[in-house]
Amino acid sequence: MEVITLTGVTDSATAKGEQTRELILSTALRLFREQGYGKTTMRAIANEAGVSVGNAYYYYGSKDHLMQAYYDLLQDQHREAVEPILATEKAFVPRLAGVLRTWLDVSAPYHEFAGTLFKTAADPRSPLSPFSEESRPARDASVEIFRRVIDGSDLKLAADLKAELPELLWLLQMGVVLFWVHDQSEDVRRSRALIDRAVPLVDRLLRLTRIPGVRGVTNDIVGLINSIKP
Amino acid sequence: MEVITLTGVTDSATAKGEQTRELILSTALRLFREQGYGKTTMRAIANEAGVSVGNAYYYYGSKDHLMQAYYDLLQDQHREAVEPILATEKAFVPRLAGVLRTWLDVSAPYHEFAGTLFKTAADPRSPLSPFSEESRPARDASVEIFRRVIDGSDLKLAADLKAELPELLWLLQMGVVLFWVHDQSEDVRRSRALIDRAVPLVDRLLRLTRIPGVRGVTNDIVGLINSIKP
DNA sequence: CCGCTCTTTTGAACATGTTCAAGTCAGATG
DNA sequence: CATCTGACTTGAACATGTTCAAAAGAGCGG
Numbered sequence: 001m002e003v004i005t006l007t008g009v010t011d012s013a014t015a016k017g018e019q020t021r022e023l024i025l026s027t028a029l030r031l032f033r034e035q036g037y038g039k040t041t042m043r044a045i046a047n048e049a050g051v052s053v054g055n056a057y058y059y060y061g062s063k064d065h066l067m068q069a070y071y072d073l074l075q076d077q078h079r080e081a082v083e084p085i086l087a088t089e090k091a092f093v094p095r096l097a098g099v100l101r102t103w104l105d106v107s108a109p110y111h112e113f114a115g116t117l118f119k120t121a122a123d124p125r126s127p128l129s130p131f132s133e134e135s136r137p138a139r140d141a142s143v144e145i146f147r148r149v150i151d152g153s154d155l156k157l158a159a160d161l162k163a164e165l166p167e168l169l170w171l172l173q174m175g176v177v178l179f180w181v182h183d184q185s186e187d188v189r190r191s192r193a194l195i196d197r198a199v200p201l202v203d204r205l206l207r208l209t210r211i212p213g214v215r216g217v218t219n220d221i222v223g224l225i226n227s228i229k230p
Numbered sequence: 231m232e233v234i235t236l237t238g239v240t241d242s243a244t245a246k247g248e249q250t251r252e253l254i255l256s257t258a259l260r261l262f263r264e265q266g267y268g269k270t271t272m273r274a275i276a277n278e279a280g281v282s283v284g285n286a287y288y289y290y291g292s293k294d295h296l297m298q299a300y301y302d303l304l305q306d307q308h309r310e311a312v313e314p315i316l317a318t319e320k321a322f323v324p325r326l327a328g329v330l331r332t333w334l335d336v337s338a339p340y341h342e343f344a345g346t347l348f349k350t351a352a353d354p355r356s357p358l359s360p361f362s363e364e365s366r367p368a369r370d371a372s373v374e375i376f377r378r379v380i381d382g383s384d385l386k387l388a389a390d391l392k393a394e395l396p397e398l399l400w401l402l403q404m405g406v407v408l409f410w411v412h413d414q415s416e417d418v419r420r421s422r423a424l425i426d427r428a429v430p431l432v433d434r435l436l437r438l439t440r441i442p443g444v445r446g447v448t449n450d451i452v453g454l455i456n457s458i459k460p
Numbered sequence: 461c462c463g464c465t466c467t468t469t470t471g472a473a474c475a476t477g478t479t480c481a482a483g484t485c486a487g488a489t490g
Numbered sequence: 491c492a493t494c495t496g497a498c499t500t501g502a503a504c505a506t507g508t509t510c511a512a513a514a515g516a517g518c519g520g
Contacts, residue, residue, distance in 0.1 A: 052500045115354045122352030124345050124412045182354045282470045
């Protein structure tokens with residue numbers, strides 16, 4: 001993988017192969033954006049990039065792998081776009097709502113193409129599956145965002161719940177994504193409405209956990225969630 | 231589609247075409263079971279059924295349509311298999327647990343092949359999507375099972391929650407399915423464990439809704455669920 | 461029985477993701 | 491420089507879902 005020459009220069013980023021790899025990826029992403037995933041053929045990608053089909057497969061094991069690269073890009077953009085919110089907003093509700101809304105904003109250009117992405121991601125054997133080992137880094141990064149949402153906020157919670165909450169909020173995001181993928185309303189208005197209603201509700205639910213009679217159930221829920229983690 | 235002869239006999243079920251249609255379907259289902267969905271080619275199905283490839287496409291628009299027929303079959307089997315439980319069991323927890331466990335039992339032979347099914351179902355454009363219009367009959371039938379789980383049980387609930395609960399339980403089942411699809415443990419032990427823990431928890435949560443402070447949040451949740459229905 | 465129309469059936473052709481044996485090239489080694 | 495090695499590249503071949511124009515069959519009116 002990495003190129004180490006005896007002239008002393010380690011330069012995996014600009015080595016011939018890496019250039020080709022990036023050329024193929026960027027071409028693929030452009031075509032995906034322009035014509036959608038389904039209509040973009042591997043031949044078209046190779047053609048447009050000026051390489052052979054086989055060469056594309058040398059760097060990316062399948063068309064899905066190119067999509068995964070696309071997905072990773074989205075994740076990165078979300079992570080960046082979320083920074084201002086985490087830096088300025090201090091109350092839990094707007095922090096969480098902001099993070100979720102930002103996801104919609106970042107993903108908006110890809111809504112048409114999200115169906116295909118989602119379809120692939122749903123296959124448990126796909127590396128894109130949000131539960132797969134390959135996507136662990138992306139998932140961890142996403143969970144980390146929610147950890148920061150909580151830690152930087154005014155939320156007061158029992159320690160064990162607080163530890164588990166980032167992953168629960170990640171699940172909430174998965175739910176929003178599921179809804180968004182199916183959302184055909186203009187400007188995905190309904191997805192935004194869902195966030196607007198769901199976030200305050202989550203907030204209220206979390207405050208409820210302080211009621212003694214509720215605490216026990218909460219612990220059981222946390223325990224259940226823990227038990228289903230792989 | 232339907233054959234109406236002037237001799238007065240309406241016989242769509244045994245008309246030539248229907249026979250072919252069923253031959254193709256049963257052959258496809260057998261091959262799916264024997265070798266999995268992915269490894270079963272349309273050519274193999276046509277071959278085995280003794281017809282041409284084009285003929286299979288004359289009756290089923292795509293390979294996915296054959297899978298949908300498969301899925302409908304599963305649903306039917308579940309509906310039947312659940313009857314004894316609904317007839318004998320009266321307590322809410324064993325009723326619900328029984329229905330969910332029965333789903334696992336019925337689906338067990340198809341676990342390997344469930345990934346593909348799930349993948350297709352996840353595509354919002356697919357008729358197999360659990361949220362699609364085409365699958366509404368199957369979904370309604372499934373929700374109906376959960377309505378009977380509640381109605382025939384000893385559960386005491388506020389009317390509005392009770393009205394919404396069948397759909398919530400259907401969502402719970404979707405969650406179990408999601409987990410099951412990814413479950414690689416032997417005999418899907420972990421999925422069974424999930425049911426064993428989740429069902430009593432659901433029961434406790436429902437009883438909690440009687441606490442005054444919880445009632446309000448419950449109503450909000452019901453409202454939210456209602457608002458996201460299409 | 462003949463032709464007409466509609467359904468059914470055929471199989472070759474097509475599109476596209478994927479594989480692979482063989483070729484090319486760049487740098488290292490002697 | 492000649493050779494070697496491993497990374498890189500090629501394009502034809504393959505597998506399989508899907509389409510389609512044409513053929514075959516079936517019932518019907520004459």
